[in-house]
Amino acid sequence: MDDTAEKGPALQMTSLLCTLHDHLDDVNWCAFSAKLLATCSGDKTLRIYNTSDFSELSFSPLSGHGYSVHCCCFSPCGQFLVSCSTDATTVVWSMVTGEIEAVMEHPGRSPVRICALSPDSIHMVSGASDGTLALWDFPSKQLRRTGAVNDTTMVACSFSPCSQVFMTGSTYGDLRLWDLNMNQLHAEKNAHDLGVTCCTFAPSILSGGQVVQFRLASCGQDSLLKIWAINKFSSGAYKMQRLHTLTGQSAPVLSCAYSSDGQLLVSGSVDKTVAVYDAKNAVLLYTLKQHERYVTACSFSPTSPLIATGSMDKTVNIWRLEDGCSGHGGKSMSGESALTSGEGRNSAGRLKLLVTDWSEEDVSEWLVEEGLERLVDKFRANNIDGTELLSLTKETLASELLIESVGLRNKLLRKVEELKSESACSGIPDEFLCPITRELMKEPVIAADGYSYEREAIESWINTKNRSSPMTNLPLLTTLLTPNHTLKMAIGRWKTSH
Structure with missing residues (x-):
């Protein structure tokens, strides 16, 4: 189940395809289906676009909510769109006619802040500002179970790819894993200081031996994006472990989303930027700067190399990812493209080199990514490059680099062995x-x-x-x-x- 040898996507190019200016208030969420893009706003409406040319559909905008629309999501087949609002309802819309199929009133009539559909289209969860959760049978639109976390607001929810569990996040800062009987399987307290803002499961399931593993990304008011491993054991027990903390943005991170293959991760921030990461290696690939206010929403298309980002500037930007590795090194960009150069690009470039070709700076970056940042100064002082890194032994670490901690030496050598095994793979990955x-x-x-x-x-x-x-x-x-x-x-x- 260890995926350390998996290579993330090589650096791509990103260009701004178009900007949608139709909403009259903050854009709160955006979501793709195979053929459509949906956006929702504080202006009480949802707008639906055809992803082939981003023309608005004839029945758009959808006007059925009485207050701000906070979240929207498509059913996996794309036949339905679900939206939730301050008006305490979750509405199901037909994407054939634009008509309302059902209106589900949240228990307690509290403003609904988040909604999520299971990948198998059987269940839907809605979360409200009073901390309550409602689990619905989606085909019948009937309420099945309720749950609650006191003294908080539910603002984040995502189903696992197997549809059997879901994660919620709240303004209290905790992440909680639930089963379909509304039993809490795990609570990660203080996952984000000052509050969680969004969470999303990666689409893939990793399995090995007696353990099944999911990946989850979460972001919050602490300006951090975190990647977690959630392990399910054969006993039925769950364990949650933080794998990476991504610091590519300088203000609260409001939204995050995985690409349909799980390779990329995008996030939007109060600092007005959109960050795109190599999710496997936790490397910042590029930062997009086009919005004029907070970036509140982001989504990947499941069928095209497109990202949609929504903002409090009332616009939705559509970005196209293009393979930029044909000799240009990520530098030959159109005038409207918005890649900012920096350490993210250098890190991505390092991933494509043999370890023996790494510079001293590459080694320093690798140490930080592997949680060995305390060794950076020693390695720099001793001019350790890639070749030197691969030749390190217990003896040289102790006697020449003067690393006293046995645990630290052993951890470093394990990581070096992983690098060697990766380099030794000469066949087809x-x-x-x-x-x-x-x-x-x-x-x-x-x-x-x-x-x-x-x-x-x-x-x-x-x-x-x-x-x-x-x-x-x-x-x-x-x-x-x-x-x-x-x-x-x-x-x-x-x-x-x-």
């Missing part, structure tokens, strides 16, 4: 091989189990194997396949270099 055919993928797609497969192979499997997952043997809750653009580009670059 395993993540480039289809789990079914074990051949290099040409058209990788992500299935409902979170794994990537060759399209033809998984389609054939689904047609002949009763819709079970090739990796987990569990039922595939949907046959929807999502193109894995990032993986396809990575495979293309690998083929070119080999």
Whole structure:
């Protein structure tokens, strides 16, 4: 289950595709389906756009809420849109007609701040400003269970990719994991000082031995974006561990979202910037600066290399990610592109080098990323570059670098061994091989189990194997396949270099 050897996406180019100016108040949320973009606002409306050209649909705007609309999300098939509001309702809209399919009144009639649909479309959760949660049966729109966390406001919610658990975040600063019976499985107190603002599960499931692992990103008023591992053990117990703390923004981080393949992570901040990270390696790739006020919302398209960001400046920006590795080094940008150079780009460049080619600065950055920042000064003083790093031994660490802590020496040597094993892999990277055919993928797609497969192979499997997952043997809750653009580009670059 250790994914330290997995390579994140190489640096891409980013350009501003268009800006949508239709809302009359703060944009609070944005969400993509396969073909549509939905945005919602303090102006009480939702607006729906076609992602092929970002023209507004004929039935847009949707005007059914009495107050500010805080959140919206599509059903996995894209047939329905769900929105919630200060008016204490959660509304289900048809994306065929734009008509209201159902209005669910929150228990206690408290303003609803967050709503989330399970990936299997069976459940929906709404969270309110009085700390209450409502779990709904989505097909019937019936209330199933309620729960609450006292003295707080629910502002964040996300279902796991298996649809069996969900995470909530509140202004109290805690993250809480719940099952479908509204039992609390885990509470991470003080996950973010001063309050959580958003949380989102990564789309993939990692499994190994007796443990199933999910990844979760959360952000908050402490100006931090955090990545967590949530382990489920065969006993049914859950354990939550913080893997990374990302500090690419200088003010409260209000929103975060994973790409559909889990490779990228985007966040929006009070500092008016949008940060895009390599989620696997926790590296800042670039910072987008185009909004004039707080960035309150962000979302990745599941089918196209697009990001939508919404702001208190009343606009929604659409950004296009483009493969920028064909000899340009990320520098040949159009005039309207908004990449700011800095350490994020240098770090991403380091990831593409052999360790023996690392500079002293590359080694310092690696130490910080691995939680070994206290060694940076010693390494710099002794001019340790990549080649020197790989040759370190217990003896040299103790006698020449004078590192007294046995635990620190052992941790460093373990990390160095991981680097060596990565460098030794000269064959096709395993993540480039289809789990079914074990051949290099040409058209990788992500299935409902979170794994990537060759399209033809998984389609054939689904047609002949009763819709079970090739990796987990569990039922595939949907046959929807999502193109894995990032993986396809990575495979293309690998083929070119080999």
